[in-house]
């Protein structure tokens with residue numbers, strides 16, 4: 001074992017995964033982990049479970065599985081809990097979400113049926129299109145945060161967990177910019193006591209997690225912990241955090257294609273993306289406030305990959321539009337169309353059309369798995385604050401203030417793997433490769 005590897009605390013005992021929002025993504029994730037544990041399926045789409053990592057020179061022949069290279073929690077040690085505004089247990093919620101076939105859900109019915117959501121912290125001003133009965137009451141948001149902390153401690157004790165991780169899989173909240181109440185912890189806590197309307201439910205969960213010593217990830221585009229008050233708190237409590245908005249579907253495609261077009265110095269004059277989807281997420285995003293939050297993360301991707309400020313002739317006039325249309329007949333089986341107007345040598349125009357018949361939650365579930373395992377690893381390794389190496393999984397990767405996010409998925413993957421090599425005291429791979437020709 002290398003010097004730095006020796007400093008990582010072992011993954012002993014149970015790891016509790018706490019999820020605000022037990023909807024399509026969360027239940028598809030839980031069901032899948034259980035099916036994999038029972039040997040009924042494969043964890044397709046999960047880097048932690050399937051990918052290898054090359055170490056040393058190409059001629060060394062060392063390519064262990066990532067899960068054998070870094071000390072991750074094993075799937076058998078995961079236990080699940082969560083909160084939702086609906087009272088349905090995870091089996092009922094998964095049945096309603098209808099991502100997985102009933103024959104698959106039947107295989108894990110007992111397991112999912114045993115996961116009952118705790119009462120949520122909810123405010124309909126933040127998610128207009130839904131409302132449910134399973135909601136906490138309290139004099140102010142600080143009291144609600146304390147109730148969440150009691151839930152967290154109770155879950156940990158009851159399930160005999162060694163460690164916990166929290167990941168927001170709740171609905172997309174309405175668009176908010178950071179304000180004075182988010183600027184530092186004292187102002188934030190004061191605002192919790194005063195029940196300020198500026199504090200979103202997701203921020204109450206993030207606060208409760210960090211206060212309880214639990215790493216936090218955000219799978220939705222909401223502001224949540226991307227504010228100085230909570231980021232300072234994460235650093236001060238030595239907790240790793242990451243976000244925002246799982247990179248699946250259309251944005252995943254964008255981050256595959258755009259770097260390729262740019263690498264060949266091909267121009268892009270327009271990128272029109274439209275989607276139809278009919279799940280609850282689609283219904284929530286039908287509200288302009290929630291859509292605005294999503295639109296911001298979806299639009300920022302192309303600009304930062306294509307760098308129009310460096311390549312004005314190729315990308316300055318790019319017209320980029322993103323639409324999401326709620327269309328119930330499709331359920332979770334979204335269809336996303338992209339029309340890309342590109343130009344090449346001498347400015348001659350060409351077009352690319354993509355029609356992606358994707359399943360959102362099928363793409364998101366393995367991302368949830370990887371994130372909770374990596375965050376737990378980061379926590380045991382003493383890594384704190386924003387984990388930029390997990391940008392790979394997000395549409396709007398969080399970064400240190402003033403730093404632009406890296407959206408190119410291939411750079412993100414290199415960053416992730418190099419972070420693991422660095423953690424384990426292995427040489428970083430630069431792809432220079434001169435040594436093979438000396």
Ligand SMILES: NC(=O)c1ccc[n+]([C@@H]2O[C@H](COP(=O)([O-])OP(=O)(O)OC[C@H]3O[C@@H](n4cnc5c(N)ncnc54)[C@H](O)[C@@H]3O)[C@@H](O)[C@H]2O)c1
Nearest residue numbers: 021023024025084120170171172220246248280281360364
């Ligand atoms: N591929 C993907 O599916 C994907 C990709 C990126 C981001 N996301 C985001 O992940 C989130 C979950 O997606 P989904 O398809 O599972 O949606 P969903 O609507 O099926 O599930 C969200 C759940 O959150 C619950 N909820 C809302 N506010 C809550 C609160 N304050 N506390 C507790 N529960 C709350 C809702 O009742 C619902 O059951 C959404 O914000 C979505 O935008 C999903």
